[in-house]
Amino acid sequence: MRGVLILWLRNDLRLHDHPALQHAVERCRRDGLALLPVAWHGPSAPVETRWGFERAGPHRQAFRQQALAGLARGLQALSSGLVVLVGASPQPLADLARRVGAVALVGEALHAPEEQAEAAALRARGLAVDLVEQGGQFDAAQLPWAPEAVPHVFTAFRQGVDRLGLQPAAPLPVPAALPPWPETMPPPPLPALVEALPLGATDERSSFPYGLPTWRGDEAAALTHLQRYLRGGLPHTYKTTRNALTGRDFASHWSPWLACGALSVRRVVAELKAFEAERGASDGSYWLWFELLWREHFRWMLRRHGAALFRPQGLLPSASRVAHDAEAFACWCEGRTGLDLVDAGMRELRHTGYLSNRLRQIVASALIHECRGDWRAGAAWFEHCLLDFDVHSNQGNWAYIAGVGTDPRGGRHFNLDKQVREYDADGSYRRRWLGDGV
Ligand SMILES: Cc1cc2nc3c(=O)[nH]c(=O)nc-3n(C[C@H](O)[C@H](O)[C@H](O)COP(=O)(O)OP(=O)(O)OC[C@H]3O[C@@H](n4cnc5c(N)ncnc54)[C@H](O)[C@@H]3O)c2cc1C
Incomplete structure (x- = not known):
């Protein structure tokens, strides 16, 4: 019976230009192994944050589900399949690896702290984990x-x-063929994954x-x-x-x-x-x-x-406390601050999972400077809402605006009146999300 190599799919849910996939295919060919693609990413699990809401909100969960279904279909077309594991713990992946006798896991290297801890936890359970930069x-x-x-x-x-x-x-092509699916595994449950697809936002006001x-x-x-x-x-x-x-x-x-x-x-x-x-x-x-x-x-x-x-102080050398008004933060999340442009943006974000870059900057600045909220709570709310949540860009942009990241000018405070004059002088954006009373 062939040995098994697990392709551990974390953030990169595709077949084109996938170095870890290519590496896994080459190793299977060289060593005569079967390939078991398994998707698991702990931080995508709907776990409650310290701020009192789930990390991955409904928009991102639905979007990831759509990506997973597409990937499962693509793998099936190559006579393979996909096992999807959910939850924050690495244990189910470790158990699966043991059950199939996997010789190793090959996956995408991710340099964010939790993702590094995930790989360390699997290694601590005695598994060989080979990570590829991409x-x-x-x-x-x-x-x-x-x-x-x-x-x-x-x-x-x-x-x-x-x-x-x-x-x-140059980007890599989709592999022409994949190594065989493990003999000991049942065929993957593709129909269940596809049929369970949530519809997602179709609001005609949505930008995405x-x-x-x-x-x-x-x-x-x-x-x-x-x-x-x-x-x-x-x-x-x-x-x-x-x-x-x-x-x-x-x-x-x-x-x-x-x-x-x-x-x-x-x-x-x-x-x-x-x-x-x-x-x-x-x-x-x-x-x-x-x-x-x-x-x-x-x-x-x-x-x-x-x-x-x-950290609250980000890259600044000294530890500092960050002000946080929990009531004002709740109003900001719900689009009830009384600042029309901010409220319109926050409602669009919550309702659709997408927000323009200009508005992301404006609402982030408003949370920090007008609502006296902890910038990390704002970053966590974006993580909950955004379809495009990406830990590098989100944490980096929030720290930048809060003046604790890489902005050489020490942070940004946007003048709301000026932003309204320049970007929504006729009020059409605010009316779109707040109604005709604006
Ligand atoms: C507070 C805050 C939080 C943000 N959180 C995220 C996040 O979680 N995920 C995310 O992808 N982007 C984030 N951004 C960056 C930016 O707002 C989005 O990348 C952009 O709005 C996405 O829309 P687009 O693809 O149409 O971008 P376009 O304007 O078309 O830009 C093309 C691409 O360039 C990159 N890009 C553009 N602006 C930025 C930027 N400021 N920082 C990093 N990359 C950028 C993105 O990959 C984007 O897809 C954040 C910005 C702010 C101010």
Whole structure:
């Protein structure tokens, strides 16, 4: 009987450009092993936070479920399958590995503290865990800095990348065939997973209506959306539209698929470069790449600083207490602060799981400065709500605005009157979410 290798799928729920998958396929071929793909990611489990709500709210759970169903279908088309484990504990995965006699687990390396603890817990149970770097644009070997010396300030990072002309490696194709499914395992329960799919938001006001087929969390929808965005020439207008508050095309809307790994950032960059080669580069196409580099920078910052980014004082040297008015925080979460633009944004976020970058900045600043809330509680609420929750970008942006992260100006306080004048002077956004009384 063949031995078994487990492909441990954490955040990257796709078949294209998946280095851990490729590594697992090669090892199975070399050693004559069967392959058992298993999806488990503890922080995606609906566990209660210290702030009194679940970590993964209904939008993200539904979106991840859609991504998992797409992945299960893709694996089935390659005569394989997918086991999905839920919950925060690594024990079920360890038990499964023992039951099938797995020789090792191969998965995606994740440098956030809880994800590192997950891998450590499996190793502590005597399992061999082999982690592969992926999820970002660059490998550590490509960078001119060691991971612990990547510059804090984004501009220095970008200039270093520019100076060397760094490019991500070419994305990997979907494997043409997969190693066999383990003989001792029953066939995977694909129909149950697909039939249980929640519909998701189809509200016509939503900027990301993931209940509609073309906005679902799966890899096929992600790749179709990427092509639609590029074929429509939208990178060229991105720089002028990116600060809009609402709509389907003002920005790329790639983030939810990047976050659940249905879309690879290396594939996005490769397609963006191909777009520029065919239709010319512009300020807009450059700016999209620039924003993707912010994503990259936040990944390296979490890798560099780890748990320090989750402390009240963040990267600042001295310990400090952070003010937190629990009642005001509850009003902020529910969109009842009395600040119309903030309330409209918070209602959109809660109702749909998506919010424009401009509004994320505005509502984050309002929680910290107007509502005197702990920035970590705000980050946790975003984690609960956002379809595109990504620990690196979320923690990094929150710390940045709170002035405890990598902002060389020491944080941001947005003037709400000015934001209203510049971005919602006619009140249409506020009316959309608060009604005609505005
Ligand atoms: C307080 C706060 C919390 C945030 N939390 C998250 C999060 O959990 N997950 C997440 O993906 N983004 C987060 N962002 C960043 C940004 O708001 C979203 O990436 C962006 O709005 C997603 O929409 P889009 O794909 O249309 O972006 P576009 O404007 O089209 O940008 C293209 C891509 O660039 C990247 N990008 C753009 N802006 C940023 C940024 N400021 N930081 C990092 N990457 C960026 C994203 O991958 C995005 O998909 C947060 C921003 C703030 C201010």
